[in-house]
Amino acid sequence: MSFASLPKGRKVALTTLGVLTTGGVGLALALNQSVKASDLELHPPSYPWSHAGLVSSLDHASVRRGYQVYKQVCSACHSMEYLAFRNLVGVSHTEAEVKVLAEEIEVVDGPDDTGEMFTRPGKLSDYFPKPYPNPEAARVANNGALPPDLSYIVNARHGGEDYVFSLLTGYCDPPAGVELREGLYYNPYFPGQAIGMAPPIYNEVLEYDDGTPATMSQVAKDVCTFLRWAAEPEHDQRKRMGLKLLMGAAIFIPLVYYMKRHSSRTPKRERYKQIFKKVTHGVTQLGRVISRQSFNLF
């Protein structure tokens, strides 16, 4: 039996039932949404990083300060196992400076002629020292939470440096009614809001070697710039290469256009052949320039 052939009373009843069910489901969905815990999570705003531009390089003075922050604050709990001291040379420090930094650490090496392991001062080729020998030891020291390796953290987290900056500066008191377990801290940017990392930075948490006032936001900005470089050491080269390609294209494209406009006397087929020849020649030349440049870079 179809809907149209039903008596009027049944029609009204069925329609009312339909409307009520739809409304009820809608209301239930809306209510469910409003009490979701993830609504307490804040999305980080996008900050105007000086390296955010299409052709802007990293701020290397900031990378240098960021290394100081990592070394003096974060490295107490976080490893950066993919970074070696030599990576800093020419980026944030001179070779002589990095040698001094490396020599401050002790590295177990060996075995020597008698089969014994020995310790020696660090060298340029050594990797950054780890705060804990293994993840279990790291958890025990941090109430069960594991401080992640920071080498690629800005690539590993949605929001990148905006997220890490917000996380570092975003600690606050929990809202009324939210109780936190011992050893957890409230941070609206952290998924779930309860993070096992105590607020690591505050105003004057360290004194910068270059005299920059170490406000909380300055410290967070510098360490984020450093972490961006760590996760993407090719950042500057990538943008420089992009700029060169753009400049190449700016010369090349008008040239092709000009050639096409001015070779109108030859028959069409010939003309296209010529253009094709010139374009392939141009591309090979450009390719040569680029490969020579990248050869210089690497």
Ligand code: HEC
């Ligand atoms: C006292 C130890 C300690 C110090 C110092 C410390 N952290 Fe952490 N950090 C932790 C622990 C523990 C976690 C894991 C928290 C969790 O999973 O609940 C963590 C997590 C993180 C995370 C990952 C958050 C996520 O989304 O998973 C980032 C990023 C981070 N720390 C950055 C830093 C930076 C940058 C510094 C230095 C300014 C720093 N931390 C200093 C202990 C520390």
